[in-house]
Amino acid sequence: xxxxxxxxxxxxxxxxxxxxxxxxxxxxxxxxxxxxxxxxxxxxxxxxxxxxxxxxxxxxxxxxxxxxxxxxxxxxxxxxxxxxxxxxxxxxxxxxxxxxxxxxxxxxxxxxxxxxxxxxxxxxxxxxxxxxxxxxxxxxxxxxxxxxxxxxxxxxxxxxxxxxxxxxxxxxxxxxxxxxxxxxxxxxxxxxxxxxxxxxxxxxxxxxxxxxxxxxxxxxxxxxxxxxxxxxxxxxxxxxxxxxxxxxxxxxxxxxxxxxxxxxxxxxxxxxxxxxxxxxxxxxxxxxxxxxxxxxxxxxxxxxxxxxxxxxxxxxxxxxxxxxxxxxxxxxxxxxxxxxxxxxxxxxxxxxxxxxxxxxxxxxxxxxxxxxxxxxxxxxxxxxxxxxxxxxxxxxxxxxxxxxxxxxxxxxxxxxxxxxxxxxxxxxxxxxxxxxxxxxxx
Ligand SMILES: NC(=O)c1ccc[n+]([C@@H]2O[C@H](COP(=O)([O-])OP(=O)(O)OC[C@H]3O[C@@H](n4cnc5c(N)ncnc54)[C@H](OP(=O)(O)O)[C@@H]3O)[C@@H](O)[C@H]2O)c1
Numbered sequence: 001x002x003x004x005x006x007x008x009x010x011x012x013x014x015x016x017x018x019x020x021x022x023x024x025x026x027x028x029x030x031x032x033x034x035x036x037x038x039x040x041x042x043x044x045x046x047x048x049x050x051x052x053x054x055x056x057x058x059x060x061x062x063x064x065x066x067x068x069x070x071x072x073x074x075x076x077x078x079x080x081x082x083x084x085x086x087x088x089x090x091x092x093x094x095x096x097x098x099x100x101x102x103x104x105x106x107x108x109x110x111x112x113x114x115x116x117x118x119x120x121x122x123x124x125x126x127x128x129x130x131x132x133x134x135x136x137x138x139x140x141x142x143x144x145x146x147x148x149x150x151x152x153x154x155x156x157x158x159x160x161x162x163x164x165x166x167x168x169x170x171x172x173x174x175x176x177x178x179x180x181x182x183x184x185x186x187x188x189x190x191x192x193x194x195x196x197x198x199x200x201x202x203x204x205x206x207x208x209x210x211x212x213x214x215x216x217x218x219x220x221x222x223x224x225x226x227x228x229x230x231x232x233x234x235x236x237x238x239x240x241x242x243x244x245x246x247x248x249x250x251x252x253x254x255x256x257x258x259x260x261x262x263x264x265x266x267x268x269x270x271x272x273x274x275x276x277x278x279x280x281x282x283x284x285x286x287x288x289x290x291x292x293x294x295x296x297x298x299x300x301x302x303x304x305x306x307x308x309x310x311x312x313x314x315x316x317x318x319x320x321x322x323x324x325x326x327x328x329x330x331x332x333x334x335x336x337x338x339x340x341x342x343x344x345x346x347x348x349x350x351x352x353x354x355x356x357x358x359x360x361x362x363x364x365x366x367x368x369x370x371x372x373x374x375x376x377x378x379x380x381x382x383x384x385x386x387x388x389x390x391x392x393x394x395x396x397x398x399x400x401x402x403x404x405x406x407x408x409x410x411x412x413x414x415x416x417x418x419x420x421x422x423x424x425x426x427x428x429x430x431x432x433x434x435x436x437x438x439x440x441x442x
Contacts, residue, residue: 002271007033007397008394008397009081009086010039010090011077011086017087017112018383021085021386022038028394028430029390037060037062037063043063068098082400086110089113090190091111094188094320100123106133106189108135109134114242116245117204120204126410127410129410137414137417141388144246145392148415150373150375151279152365163351164351165351166352167279167367168347169284169346169348172343173288184332185330188320189340191303192317195304198352210252211252212345214277214361218366219280220240222282228286236285254335277307277358298322333382338354338377343378346373347372350367350369371436372438374434383413384432392417393424395418395422407420
């Protein structure tokens with residue numbers, strides 16, 4: 001990659017999330033030398049954000065004006081950095097162009113997206129990224145990092161005991177103080193746009209025609225209906241975020257490398273070492289009461305109905321507070337709301353008390369070992385997400401700086417990218433913790 005002006009550049013540093021990413025990058029880099037830049041499309045907003053951050057211990061080396069919708073401006077900015085953190089969303093608008101510009105410039109890329117269609121589109125750039133020696137890792141914030149790295153953590157814990165994890169059910173819940181939990185408009189807009197283009201996602205997946213993952217252990221089924229889940233003592237419904245698809249795509253990539261043999265051809269491509277037998281992964285979202293579930297269902301139903309019509313979409317985007325029952329607004333959460341919020345993801349993991357290799361043939365027996373893993377952390381959107389995406393960016397930069405070659409190239413899920421790095425222990429140190437709660441024979 002040669003000499004570049006910056007180790008890391010934060011694009012979209014003026015946004016609700018980007019400003020926290022820019023602020024927290026300074027402290028999370030610890031004592032490592034870090035030359036970084038804040039980038040955005042408005043010079044005056046960058047100045048305002050810098051003033052809001054106050055004098056940090058490691059201020060940005062430069063404020064870079066860059067417009068993601070202008071190819072020349074984008075290319076000129078991304079070629080100056082080793083790693084780009086993209087906080088410009090919804091990602092369906094300019095995300096593909098930013099990734100393509102990074103690949104062209106030989107710049108590594110991470111982002112805070114959670115949009116399955118965007119991920120599907122940039123997966124088509126896999127070969128180009130690999131050829132150019134670039135790591136592109138979308139979905140490095142909440143909820144994909146807890147899900148994907150939690151799945152990897154569970155697999156590794158089984159492996160440490162000489163066992164094999166084969167299925168994972170994840171139950172996410174959010175905690176909040178008396179002022180409740182809240183989100184910024186862009187996340188709501190991403191969801192509205194995603195739903196209204198659901199048919200495009202289906203077509204993209206059909207075209208991608210990725211290999212079906214082999215199934216180890218009894219086939220698990222997603223519980224479609226809302227239900228009271230005794231294990232977490234909460235009401236739960238299937239989670240319609242990107243988690244399950246990101247976990248699946250990461251595991252499919254491992255499978256693709258194994259079957260195509262590229263793993264042997266190029267040592268820098270995806271390594272199956274830390275990512276053994278694929279798990280059957282499902283994700284659920286839980287609330288404390290049945291009223292909470294009714295609210296979520298209202299939200300989901302009104303979104304899926306109204307996004308079918310142009311006027312309905314307009315209505316949804318004009319009145320986020322009404323349709324999300326007060327959860328999303330253009331003002332975003334307050335500091336007090338964020339300070340009192342958090343997330344807990346509980347993983348019920350099943351597997352076998354023996355080592356199973358990805359080379360073994362599929363088995364349909366019932367698993368004989370169970371484990372409960374918990375991943376928890378601070379407010380998900382604007383505290384945990386900045387921590388997570390910063391540590392992912394630094395994992396790439398440190399790997400490159402030390403020339404350890406532990407981060408593969410291509411378009412990857414977080415677990416596929418960071419299985420061989422100390423990311424989980426660094427997340428633990430920063431307050432996003434991974435632990436085994438209990439385990440027993442089944
Ligand atoms: N994974 C997670 O848990 C998580 C958490 C938080 C957010 N997100 C996602 O992150 C994205 C951003 O959310 P947010 O709440 O921070 O949104 P936001 O406050 O609207 O910020 C968007 C940022 O993008 C910038 N931008 C927009 N168009 C641009 C362009 N053409 N060129 C350069 N910059 C451009 C904006 O610049 P201006 O300031 O000049 O308008 C702003 O800095 C959304 O997609 C959201 O869903 C994900």
